[in-house]
């Protein structure tokens with residue numbers, strides 16, 4: 001169970017979060033941070049200044065009646081990349097999004113270029129800043145953000161498969177007729193095509209999955225993994241983007257960091273022996289990733305995770321060749 005939250009009015013008076021990219025995702029994250037405050041100030045940064053300022057004005061309307069709509073007096077304002085470099089948490093949702101039929105890795109060339117220039121524009125970083133990558137392909141960009149920023153490796157992380165794990169939990173909850181909060185299960189590896197479900201470790205309220213099936217039912221694990229993996233594509237096909245799920249989950253990662261909550265989350269980060277960034281469960285606190293938790297995966301799952309890492313190393317190596 002998550003530890004009780006600290007009083008947001010105490011902590012929020014001291015912390016600042018910058019969001020790079022004031023598009024669909026950045027503005028959803030900002031709204032979540034207004035309704036569920038974890039910092040006193042949220043700063044939006046985007047080279048499209050008209051869009052950025054309009055988003056700030058629109059979001060500002062959500063901060064006024066905070067007693068009525070939730071939240072607690074968060075200030076939202078426009079800022080520069082230099083301002084962002086001095087914030088406690090810097091969320092990077094700057095970059096192109098997939099069009100229908102594109103994969104996340106198709107965005108690599110465009111978004112790597114944006115990441116490099118955004119990081120250069122933010123320097124020098126505040127020493128204890130935590131960079132949280134949300135833009136895609138999130139694992140590859142997390143690898144390069146670590147390299148470009150020069151920040152300690154625990155302080156550079158990506159939202160990774162936190163969103164996929166939330167999707168998996170939702171699907172399982174429905175099939176098992178339990179609350180999603182009681183489903184403990186993770187999608188690991190790449191936030192993308194090679195992701196894998198750690199089926200052997202899924203529990204429902206600490207009870208192994210197989211003992212929780214409804215009478216006369218079987219779980220089609222392959223179909224559930226596919227539904228989880230393909231959920232984003234289906235939403236993008238219908239409405240052009242996904243934003244609310246990642247908005248809420250990014251807000252919650254910011255809270256884990258700023259309130260030093262020590263929650264366990266599947267988060268993309270540097271894994272030395274795999275020579276890439278991918279998602280494994282980590283303990284999250286004010287210094288970012290405090291430690292990685294090793295799951296007792298079976299042989300087949302270990303092989304799938306190794307395949308995901310190998311694919312990610314391939315993308316990194318391709319990206320190294322981009323001028």
Ligand SMILES: NC(=O)C1=CN([C@@H]2O[C@H](COP(=O)(O)OP(=O)(O)OC[C@H]3O[C@@H](n4cnc5c(N)ncnc54)[C@H](O)[C@@H]3O)[C@@H](O)[C@H]2O)C=CC1
Pocket residue numbers: 020021022023024025026045046047048051093094095096097098107111114117118133134135136137138159160163191241242243246
């Ligand atoms: N990790 C995840 O689970 C998810 C990731 N995403 C990713 O988030 C990214 C953003 O998606 P949307 O908000 O829908 O796109 P969008 O196109 O609505 O917004 C992107 C914004 O980034 C801005 N931008 C470009 N260069 C910038 C720079 N140097 N500094 C600051 N801002 C800059 C653009 O001007 C634009 O306003 C995409 O890469 C998308 O694939 C989206 C959903 C979930």
Ligand SMILES: CC(=O)C(=O)O
Pocket residue numbers: 104136163232242
């Ligand atoms: C777009 C994306 O990465 C997602 O919704 O999973």
